[in-house]
Amino acid sequence: MAVITSREEKEALVKQLLAITYQHSRRKEYQQARDLALEINGILPNIPQVLSDIATYSIFLQDWVKAIEYALLCISIEPKHINSHDVLAHAFGALYDWEPAGQYGRKALELRDEVSCANNKVPPQLPSKISLKGKQNIISFSLYGASPDYNETAVLNAELVDEFYPDWRCRFYVDETVPQSTLARLEAHKAEIIYATPEMKKLPPTMWRFLALEDPNAGYVIFRDADSVISRREATTVEEWVKSGRRFHTIRDSGAHTELIMAGLWGALAGSVPQFSQKMFTYVQTTSLHPRFADQFFLRDYIWQYVRQDLYASDRLFGFFEAHPITSVGENYDITHIGCDEGGYYKRIDLNYEDGQKLTWRLYSQISPLPNDDLSPRYIPERFICEYEAVVKDRAVSVCVPKRYGDGLTTGKSRLEILVAKE
Incomplete structure (x- = not known):
């Protein structure tokens, strides 16, 4: 050679x-x-x-x-x-x-x-502020697919909204891949379901949630990831923003929160960015989309110049853009942080079944969706949480549950039941 x-x-x-x-x-x-x-x-x-x-x-x-x-x-x-x-x-x-x-x-x-x-040498002009009279405050999510690591935390958000955001309503933009059982549970907790239209599907699913900003009945809108779970500490920062009178809000609570606008940690007064949906469609038609971060890159390239003109920034670490500190009440980074992915707690269950065998796993827990103020688990009588189908591979199945329930699998406060699926 x-x-x-x-x-x-x-x-x-x-x-x-x-x-x-x-x-x-x-x-x-x-x-x-x-x-x-x-x-x-x-x-x-x-x-x-x-x-x-x-x-x-x-x-x-x-x-x-x-x-x-x-x-x-x-x-x-x-x-x-x-x-x-x-x-x-x-x-x-x-x-x-x-x-x-x-x-x-x-x-x-x-x-x-x-x-x-x-x-952007010349900042874009901000429109006049809307009147908040008769408007609904919205927590907007995109939800797609049947995976429990998004579906189950979505349900947790719907369960907790009245506790942390009593004057707000969860809204989920969904498509046909979301199980009907998930949609029924969301609606049982008064969440609003918006089904993606063919026109909406021209956008990356993560961007559907941004359409809430053009809802004429919306007041303040915050955008969250379906795999993170709202908290009292987060709601405190949102309340501070609303009281400030600023149009836009950003949150940074982790070393990884270094994008100008974290797609699942920002908020805005509805109507604060003119022709928002048109900007999204222009973006997807003219840009080579990143498979994971298209929503954040869009916000950086098309929306930041609006946001930076009237921003209330909540920031634990960076002090960027005259940021305000986040309350330390309810802070425990070992357990969680604002924007933390709480959906991906995986557990391998070894089984005496041949590969290819279809199973159903069920999760039960004595852990309440609502933790104590110090984030330790709050215990309630055991209840059924969810069930999902799985297929045996390498004589095992991989189970994914929200972290707060998954922690209970090691303490005996949560348990799994494995059933052979009926043919």
């Missing part, structure tokens, strides 16, 4: 290897992607994008130390490399090292704002 020595030959090889690296990344094969990126760095050392890629793959692998190592190396070469500041905020946050997490996260936000302002 010929030895590659020239710069041109090395660059050609690196280009080929990078393409393979990104294929691994798209398949979520982050270990293979990082191994190959490290090999690339050995061929042509210290290319900022490659260093940033190594740091990013390390985040997915939860290798916080290596993520920090390569992100720091990247910004030593390219000080304004935004993704590397994101990585540092995320990794230091994961290590509970909040001072550098705040430092690097603020820098990431400032750099993004700098780019946004450079691309």
Whole structure:
């Protein structure tokens, strides 16, 4: 095999290897992607994008130390490399090292704002404020698919809204993939269901929830992810925003919250962005959409310039944009934080069944949807929570339940029942 020595030959090889690296990344094969990126760095050392890629793959692998190592190396070469500041905020946050997490996260936000302002020399004009008389405040979600890691936390939100947001109503934008049993449970808790039309389906599902801003009957609207669960601490920040009289609200409570607008942690007075849906359709028609972050990138590119003119920012870490602190009452990062994914508690159940056997699993729990004020579990008489079908693979099934119920599986306060599905 010929030895590659020239710069041109090395660059050609690196280009080929990078393409393979990104294929691994798209398949979520982050270990293979990082191994190959490290090999690339050995061929042509210290290319900022490659260093940033190594740091990013390390985040997915939860290798916080290596993520920090390569992100720091990247910004030593390219000080304004935004993704590397994101990585540092995320990794230091994961290590509970909040001072550098705040430092690097603020820098990431400032750099993004700098780019946004450079691309928008003249700020867009804000419309007149609507009257709130007779308006309904809305917590808007997108919900699609039959997975329990979104469906069950969606139900938790509907169960808790009267406790934390007594003057608000949950609204779910859904399609036909959501089980009827989920929709019935949501409606039992007075949630509003909006079915996606063919026109709406031209948008990424995560963006359906933004359509609430154009509802003529809406007042204040907040946007949340279906896999995070509302809390008293969150509601306190929303109340502070409403009292401030500002049109827009953002929340940041984690080292990973370094996008200008977190798609599931912002709010607005309805009507505050003119032609909102038209902007969304323009975006999807003219942009190569990111498979995961299309909603956040849209907000950054099309909406931030409105938001930054009249913003009440709630921020535990970064102090970005004259941010207001978030109350420490009900704060315990070991248990949860505002915007935390609470849906993905997975448990493998080993079974004495052949692969391919269809089963039904049922979850029962003595844990209330409503925790105590210190976030410890509140206990109630055992109740049936949910049931889902599964198929045996490798003589086991994987069960996904909300974290607050999943914690009970280790303490005996929750239990699973496995039934053979009837043919």
